[in-house]
Amino acid sequence: MRDMKMTSKKIIPLFLVTLFIVCMMSYSHAEAASKENHYSFTNGERTVKLTNQIEVKVNNKEKASVIVTRNGEKVYSNEEFAKLSDLYIINKDNQQYLAVAYRMDGSGQALFFRILSIKSDQVDEIYQSSTYSRAKLSIENSKVQVEVPTYEQGDNKSEPSSISSLEFTINGDKVKLKQETKTPVKNAITTQSSGGSTQVNERYTNPSYQEISRILTEEAEKADIPAEVLKAIAFQESGWQQYWSKGNTPVNWYSDQCGNWDGTNVKLGYDCIGIGIMQVSDYRYLTEGQSKNKYVKRLKEDIRFNIEEGIKILESKWNYYDVRSKKYSNGYPYIPTINNNDRDIIENWYFAVMAYNGLSDRNNPITNAYSPMAYQEDIFKNIRDYSLVDVTPFPTHKLFTQDSILLNFGLENVKMNGPLHKSKDTFTAGETAYASVNDLNLRSSPGGNKLMKLNAGDKVTITGDFKANSSNTSHFVWYPVQASNGTRGYVAGSYLNQTDDVTSYELSGDRRYETSASLANFGWHWNQPEAVVIGRGDLPIDSLTGSVLASEFSSPLLLTETDQLPTEVSHELSRLSPKKVYLLGGETGAVSKSVEQEVHDLLPASDIKRLAGETRYKTSYAIASEVADHASVDQIFVTTGDENSPDALSIAPYAGEKNIPILFTESNHLSQSVKDFIKENSISSATIIGGTTPVSNQVKSELEQLTGKVTRVYGTDRYKTSIAIAQKYYDQSKMDKVLFTRGDETVDALSASSLAADYQSPILLTRTDGIPKVTEGYLNKAVLQPELYYIGGENAISNKTRNQIETYLKR
Template sequence: MKLAKKMTAILLTSAIFIPFHSEAKASSCEVDSQNLIEINKLLTDKAKEFSIPPEVVKAIALRENDTWDQSKVSDDDGDGHPDGIGLMQVTDTGTGGVHFDKDKLKNDVCYNVEAGLTILEDKWRNSPIPVVNHSERNVIENWYFAIMAYNGIVPSNSPIDKSGNINDDAYQNVVYDYIDKYSFLSDYPLKRLAFKVGDFSYDPNDGQSFRFIKKEFTEGRKLTRSSLNFNEENIATTVDSVNFYIDSQGINKAGTLSKNTLVDVLDEKHNTQEKGFTSDRHWVRYNVKVLDGSNRVGYVASSYLQPVTSRISGNTRYDTAVEISKEGWFEGAETVVIAVGDNFPDALAGTTIAQSYNAPILLTESKKLNNKTKNEVKRLKAKHAIILGGASAVSAEVEKTLENLGLDTQRLSGSDRYRTAIDVAKHLSQKQTSNKAILATGANFPDSLAIAPYAAENGIPIFLSNQDKDSIDSETLKLLNQKEEVLIVGDKGVVSEKIVNSIRTKTTRIGGKDRYDTAKKIIEQLDLGQHDAYVATGLNFADALTGASLAGKRQSPILFSKEKELPSSMNQLIRNRKFSNLTILGGVDVVGTDNALANAANTAW
């Protein structure tokens, strides 16, 4: 990349979290650097590999190199040393302790693109930039400051000037303009973050000085997800009226789809219009089935689509937990939380502890750690493992396997599920304190997991009551009475009035006629979620447990569905709360209500 002049040196001081891809892998890529369609595919494929929206990567490439010319070498200051090499205009100085081979940057377009994305990934992870909207990677607006850092954290890239006027010439603003114009055809523009003069501090006469005063930006409006990352798990909606074609090249028009038409994406293939292709043709066409009752099949431009439903799943509950971990912790995690995958009691209180460590929850069989979970622990580069439950739940053999992987282990457990919840709460109190507590039944999982994202986000411990004995443990009661308020989850049939009356501090009950209605009331009464929600089966605990850690991280609620039927309470909730983007957890064999979910969410568009 061509760095802005006088870039502050702090950008290159942190070691990048993942190493640059091997030379063998980079040089094995067979791409004709003179063929723009092949370059377009290369940029898309590498963006997906790095989990970066392809729209961002293509726009940066265009900003750096307006003809996508791999042979381009820039020497803007005439000092004889390149300021930018190849497609991504990278220099051999590297980033985060990773140095690049100058000859490969010039001669190998695949190596050049990987180098550019390694730099961008380093800026996302390690630059001293603000966080945007919990840093979900597939949301394009969240990349604003990483794009700035790719060019340089310098006054010329300040989002606004000293008077508060938008700096249209800032590198990241130009890149965003390109995304609007060439990926979305300006029909669905990106949301611009609201900046104030006090958000930044810099001396216009000193290019070395630029500081972020505000460390986090939260945008309440509906943001833009990549429309170049669709696969066969997605249902999308049209954000405006759009031409519908029989063929992928856009020659034979079969009509027009009106705004807010749902389409089922049939595969992830990018169909590029080859005739007259140029470096600013960033959108593609997807093969879709129209969900208006006609079941027409054809092609629609990506620039007019936004996802309504997507899915995170694996072949088993253990695999789904791994996929959730990859989605939420792509950059890695120092700590993992380990729970047994075939029973819920010891894991019910675990979401809050996972959030306190910014850790995913992974599932294990009682007697052994399966290979996929083991490989995910390695990918995360985890150093610590918190095990939920005693050796009868998660065996000493599993603990030993984790230790052999180089992890320190800590077990949170008690003589039963109620005591385990107490041990988790006591451990949590050493890291953070809350003046609230949550009490739910220990006899079943839905109520605890429905409120788990809220508990995780706010650091609130979850305690369990014994429905059979119509009582709570004396130690649980003692800890509850130390709080200012206890949220009782579930109606009187699951947490009795006798139990509630034994609590001396303030209590607030949130309960419904069934698990689905209780989940609805939790979200309504606590005012949870804005635009996004996760959906898990209400009939089994595993996906909701591991998904709750991701939902808490992204400040989104968990909804429950039956296998083939969306409960009316959930349907009504989605429509009333205007949830427009739903992520389904688990396979179609556990949640097969995609169409019903999409129809409910589409009303928010």
């Protein structure tokens, strides 16, 4: 018995060793088989032999070329503006397939793949996938699976809200998406630092956000890149984290999906590619070996180096404008320049920022205008929200994509109106600076007690070095300053300028239609409107009353030709993609049925509603009734229905702000539609806009009988009426925004009325080549230095007139 026990003790270990060897052999065989069916690629040339007859030649340069030969004869070839990352051999039902996976340049490492059918006599491409940003591709037992991180607004790219799993099946010469599942990250991934099956080595700790802000600022200055741009990219990529904080490393995901995970809390992307604060990803095409390993190790362990490498990538994308080396087959550069291509201008980095993430359709700002936004739009919104620099929205309505795998706008340069902004992290001690906004707090310390208020144009002196914030959502810095009265304190650097120039914007287009698109693009660039109002542009009388409806929904007012949507308007309408569209006026005299059909074709899911009557008076009644359906209405504005009169133009912003309908009347008697509206809505007061010629005292008497209270606001000409309205309805001591439009043509102002209502600001009329005396007098009494908005180009308001306006308003 004792001998049997001893024998069994010897047999059991032997059995276990044998079992282990068998398992390892099986594992090794599985690994070998896997590697035989999966090939990864770096830069340069490589040939893969699929069978004795078939070879695949891959050349990864700036473009990736793939050539399949059979017995030396080419049977398939393709070239892409992307890097070929992987080849997979798939065998199913006695048929061989080849999956060819590509990755686009950029931190997004956008993935797309093709499936080729390999037959005895030919090679056919049977499928091309969509492009998936930051995705992971895996193929096992002929099942093709793509894991795609999905983001909600506010997510950084290393921390998605959920993971979408897409499973594709191959049947003969068909590839179909079999299923798509979406799993919230918090449910799909257990984050743990101890216990469980895998333990994280949390060896790394992030520097403080204050230190990270300082490093980003220093490195941006060295590279001559606006610090605000670099900070926003680092935030979007990683939330300003090189490493996962304690207990938050996504262990299950990394251990299951990322064969390159080193077991530490280094912040990898969910595609297992991006590394660290800048999610650097271009290393993957380096030749395997010690040099690459050292580089990757440094990317993980040295946050400043990671930032420097991110800057190199961004710099290379900036140079994509150089058509000598970076151009499409149509001769245009990868990205256009903006204005004079000055590196110091934040807005000029728009396309380089886009390219940092990748020139994939995912970053098309027309089709990805809102949640989720195109990458560069997120970045510039970050600059607004976290650096507090009021960057000018990029005029995306000017962009039209060409037919190309990569985003190709077919442009060499884009003209962008100002104001354009330089970095606010560049002031030095002893330098003079000026407040750029009104009501700016001078504080005892960064974020400390308020000492006094500064207004736009007030001069201060920088007295020392900046101090950074200890938050990853406060990218701006604080400067110690001395005000003109000797008070010392700190102000947010984002609100300082190097000059005391008045801030002014130009919102314009080649025609009135394009101007309306420009206004919509500017005013509703990052906030999607619920509705859009569309009115006739060549006789915009209906748009005057419709401006109140647009303001009620905080929506843009677009102008159209009677029989067709202008191209830029159509383009902008697609970008806005509202739930509801209002058409103003009838099918024959205002907005045709064909335009309505165009709108329906563009926005098939939107509710389209026409507001019209047999006459302009009845149309104003229909629009006013729609306003009353959505807001409490107890007063109205009444003005002439004469389309040549500009009297009511300047009241539109205030009427829209207060949801007060504008109704048209005939000159010598009150229109029946006005009477009906008053009775149906129990209107208690009315205000006539205009003098006794356009709206007679007879009309006033009839209104008094119906409402009991009637006032009249007017001037002896359109300019004086404009000022009379501004004086009555706007407090000049608090007015920090003013819109200007030409007085001899009213249509541009109508498109601007909803924006003015949002700003709670007046629209003032001016002549093209000079300021009316009444307007001069009004501007001379300005208490604040307001932001100015010129509606229309230089042909509408000349530079001479603009200089005059700004001279009067400069403190």
